[in-house]
Each structure stands twice: as C-alpha cells, then as structure tokens.
Amino acid sequence: TGKFTYDPGFLSTASCNSTITYIDGDKGELLYRGYPIEQLATNCDFLETCYLLLNGELPNQSQKDEFVGRVTNHTMVNEQMQFFLRGFRRDAHPMAVLTGLVGALSAFYHDSTDINNPEHRKIAAIRLIAKMPTLVAMAYKYSIGQPFVYPKNDLSYSGNFLRMMFATPCEEYKVNPVLERALDRIFILHADHEQNASTSTVRLCGSSGTNPFAAIAAGVACLWGPAHGGANEACLNMLEEIQAMGGMSKVGEFMEKVKDKNSGVRLMGFGHRVYKNYDPRAKLMQETCNEVLAELGLENDPLFALAKKLEQIALEDDYFVQRKLYPNVDFYSGIVQRAIGIPVPLFTAIFALARTVGWIAQLDEMIGDPEYKIGRPRQLFVGAAKRDVAPIASR
Ligand code: CMC
Secondary structure, rough: OOOOOOHHHHOOOOOOOOEEEEEEOOOEEEEEEEHHHHHHHHOOOOOOHHHHHHHHOOOOHHHHHHHHHHHHOOOOOOOHHHHHHOOOOOOOOOHHHHHHHHHHHOOOOOOOOOOOOEEEEHHHHHHHHHHHHHHHHHHHHHHOOOOOOOOOOOOHHHHHHHHHHHHOOOOOOOOOHHHHHHHHHHHHOOOOOOOOOOHHHHHHHHHHOOHHHHHHHHHHHHHHOOOOHHHHHHHHHHHHHHHHHHHHHHHHHHHHHOOOOOOOOOOOOOOOOOOOOHHHHHHHHHHHHHHHHHOOOOOHHHHHHHHHHHHHHHHHOHHHHHHHOOEEEEEEEEEHHHHHHHOHHHHHHHHHHHHHHHHHHHHHHHHHOOOOOOOOOOOOOOOOOOOOOOHHHOO
C-alpha cells in the first residue's frame, strides 16, 4: 500500500490518450474529432458521423456512398439468431436480451474474431453498426409477439430502423421524415462521449484481446445501469410517477424529496460527472422534442410540460445551482422516443445502438496505440493480514 494512488470513480485519472471526443464540461462544449456537436447534429446524418468517428474526417460524397453501401450490405443477421432470441422470455428486459444478442454475434461471424487484426476490426465495426438496429427491432417485435420485419436497404439508417420497429405485414408503412430526422439526431447525440463507464468497459474488456463482439456486449451491459444509459428510462418513469401523483401540482413536493439526501431520490436526467454547465446535447434534444411533438400534434404533452417545469425550478434552485447540476442528454430524449412510439424499456437499447460506433472507434484507437497494454488496475489492500486456516470443527 502507499505505492498506488487511490482514485475512486476515476475522478482524476486519465486512462488513455484520445483524439476522438473532446468535452469542455465547464463551457458545456462537445466536439467529435474537433467538430461541434451542434454542427454535426444540424448538417450531417448519423452514418456520416459514424464515418467521422471511425476515420477521423468527414466523408466526401463518394466516401459516404461507399460507407453507406457497406453498412447496408450487412443489415441482416444470421437466421439462426432468431432461434437464440426465441429462447428468451417475451417479458425480458430489452437490455438483457441485447447483451445476449450482441455477445452471440461472436459465435456467428468468424471472419472478424481477432481484435488485434485491423481488417477483422473493420469488418466487425461495419457488422455491428449495420446489425444493431436489426437486433434492437427484433428484440422489440419478439416482446410484443409480432413477426420480425427484415431490413429494407433503400431506406436511411434511421428510416429503416423505424420500419423494422413499427411496420407490420398487414399494411404499407411510410417513414415520417420528421421522426426519421429526430431519431437520426438521437443517434448522433449519443454516438460517443469519451471515457464514460461503458466506453471504459469496452476498452478494458477489449484490452485482453477478446472477441470484438464480446467487448461491445460488455459495453451494452454497463450502459444498462440507471446512473448511465438507463437514466433515460429512469427519467421517463420519474415523469410518469409525478404525473400519476397529480402532475404539475406535485412538482414542488417532488423537488423537496430530491433535495432531501435521506430520500434516495435523484432528479433523473440531471447532473453529469463532466458537464458542470448545460449539456449541449440536452439543448439539441429539447429542440427536437419541440419538433416531434408539433409534428404529432402533442404540443400539450403533460410529461413535456412537467420536464420543462422541473428544469425551470432546478435552474433557479440553490441546491442545483451550487452543485452545478444541469439537464443532461437523457432529460428530453425519453420524451422524444416515447412520442415516436418507442416503449420506455427500449430507450437504453436505442442508446446502445447509437453508442456502438463510439465504442468501436475507442477500441480501435486503443489497439492502434503503441502504448496499449492489457488494462490492469492496482488496489490498496485493506483486508486481513496473513493468518492460518483453522480446522472446520474449531471455527
Ligand atoms: N439529483 C439530485 N442530486 C444530485 C443529482 C441529481 N440528479 N446528481 C448529483 N446530485 C448531487 C449529489 O447528491 C451530490 O451532492 P453532495 O455533494 O451534497 O453529496 C452532488 O450532486 C454531486 O453528485 P455525485 O453523485 O457525486 O456526482 P457524480 O459525478 O458521481 O455523478 C451522475 C454523476 C450523472 C451519476 C449523477 O449526477 C446522477 O446520478 N444523475 C442522475 C442520473 C443521470 O441522469 N445519469 C445520466 C448521465 S448522462 C448520460 C450517461 O452518462 O449515460
């Protein structure tokens, strides 16, 4: 002991050098490869953003066409995956199912098993980005007992996802361009966020040289928690609870509970380890929220009104001001997803779908780093000193 620095929660330990995502938490600034998130969310689509995260530069038109062609070529999953999926209970949590499905990809695609081989990593990357929407939609269709909808490759990435989620064989499905764009924006905003818990998990898992699909499955598992990706689901559940308690009239009472340290209640979708200012993603999400609700005629959505009220109170309340707690990306994303028709338990799976590219880009960067070693944190041992085992009769 004494040899190592103890830093619980990695508050001040950098685990890597990275060139992918930059966050200035005090200013509330987020850049992917140097580009402000606001510009990417406004001028680019998700697959362009994926290309940027993976390659370091935005694609020109022919690079984009080639990349989109490669991704759409891999949107189907092996038919056998259906049998694997059918082994789950229909009421299983989608994140439980997705952790299993993504891990299972490692049993199907044997041309992309060697994480240390750049070609294998490239194929795994394309397969994962292409297949995540198919897997998430399959998990959803299975949970509601509807037939699976196969991918349709002349649609956009998010348009295809909407169709796989909501089309049925009984009628024509037309993708709503406002919802398509909103979903695409959700994907862009969630695509990467430097060394968060799930990304660090993927790096640590991948550092052992494991199968790339297995490393991403570890990221999915970590993302599930309510302090991380699970916050969008927890946030919507919170809004529904306040609504059930009596809505607007109960907001004050709820906020008192949040501020009472003994209650164990947090304002979900608020606060961030890195942002000590407004999360720029939350601003963009609020904009999208307005667009989607207007498109669907849901401007008077009571949960949106509640969210705005909670935000307004929090931004003026000493408790939140002193601790620099602002809305994070999850505060409004749940309302948008719910309006689109995505069921609450699926929210974190959508986050996983979008974050997959970030996980892959970070994994790729780690393995390409000449200083890359297996991740092996040390500890400060505080347990029993050396002692002798007594025979069981005398213990
Ligand atoms: N509601 C009420 N109090 C809070 C909240 C909140 N949402 N977040 C932090 N605090 C308080 C906390 O009690 C502590 O107070 P004190 O200093 O008096 O003990 C102080 O603020 C600092 O909080 P912390 O837990 O030490 O901060 P952290 O950096 O360890 O945690 C966090 C960051 C995101 C886990 C936390 O803010 C939180 O639990 N937020 C709610 C869950 C959430 O929205 N998570 C999504 C994060 S963004 C997307 C993602 O990462 O996936």
